[in-house]
Amino acid sequence: MTNRPRWTTVDPNSDGIWTLELSSWKHFHAFIHQEMLAYRDFVWRGQRDSGWKLRSSLDRALQGTPRETRSEQMARHLERFRYASRGRRAALATPIEEENDWWALGQHNGLATPLLDWTESPFVALYFAFEKEERSSTAFRSVWALADMSDMNEEIRNAHDGPNPPTLDYVRPFRDDNTRLVNQAALFTRVPFGMTVAEWVTAQFKGDSETAGLIHLKIPDKDRFDCLRTLNRMNINHTTLFPDLYGAAEHCNKALRIGAY
Numbered sequence: 001m002t003n004r005p006r007w008t009t010v011d012p013n014s015d016g017i018w019t020l021e022l023s024s025w026k027h028f029h030a031f032i033h034q035e036m037l038a039y040r041d042f043v044w045r046g047q048r049d050s051g052w053k054l055r056s057s058l059d060r061a062l063q064g065t066p067r068e069t070r071s072e073q074m075a076r077h078l079e080r081f082r083y084a085s086r087g088r089r090a091a092l093a094t095p096i097e098e099e100n101d102w103w104a105l106g107q108h109n110g111l112a113t114p115l116l117d118w119t120e121s122p123f124v125a126l127y128f129a130f131e132k133e134e135r136s137s138t139a140f141r142s143v144w145a146l147a148d149m150s151d152m153n154e155e156i157r158n159a160h161d162g163p164n165p166p167t168l169d170y171v172r173p174f175r176d177d178n179t180r181l182v183n184q185a186a187l188f189t190r191v192p193f194g195m196t197v198a199e200w201v202t203a204q205f206k207g208d209s210e211t212a213g214l215i216h217l218k219i220p221d222k223d224r225f226d227c228l229r230t231l232n233r234m235n236i237n238h239t240t241l242f243p244d245l246y247g248a249a250e251h252c253n254k255a256l257r258i259g260a261y
Contacts, residue, residue: 016205
């Protein structure tokens with residue numbers, strides 16, 4: 001991405017992050033069509049409040065605890081989940097060997113984890129930005145777009161001598177027992193604990209005013225019903241993203257509250 005997008009710039013590009021403001025969600029499709037079609041490697045995340053940071057749920061849960069004990073607390077938290085999961089997974093579920101795959105299983109079942117949800121679909125991200133009724137504290141919702149960091153991660157690994165290089169890792173579980181993961185075109189990111197995704201990008205792109213490593217789209221809170229009705233016509237709703245009884249119930253709840261849904 002070499003040219004600045006032709007949209008209202010709230011903050012000048014700084015350290016690899018662009019913050020752009022759309023006057024309406026209706027311009028989101030035009031933004032994708034005009035600015036992003038050539039960039040397939042971006043992943044997307046929707047958030048109800050533009051003031052929220054790209055911080056994992058476990059990082060939020062452990063805020064205020066001594067930094068030197070957080071790694072131990074995190075390991076104990078995952079071990080407790082692994083034991084608590086015994087007998088509660090499907091009999092033929094794929095065995096889980098990798099730590100991040102255990103975190104991914106927990107993430108989709110409400111566990112506080114060091115992972116952050118993303119999707120390969122910008123319109124799925126838009127749905128998650130608008131699906132909750134509660135209004136944003138800033139009057140704007142967010143869709144974030146993160147560029148592919150694979151090359152940068154490789155450079156960090158090559159330059160790092162010890163274990164645990166400070167990379168932004170992508171977690172794509174290779175499992176057959178999570179239909180939500182498949183239907184949402186979902187994946188996860190994991191950054192060094194205690195750091196947000198935006199802080200990681202800023203650290204790697206310090207002084208770079210040209211590269212868009214992370215794009216923050218701020219979208220007005222208004223016209224939520226129109227947004228969700230439109231996405232429903234595109235077959236983006238709770239029944240497709242959550243292909244289970246929970247998804248069916250939430251879809252019916254939205255039809256109850258949103259006219260002509």
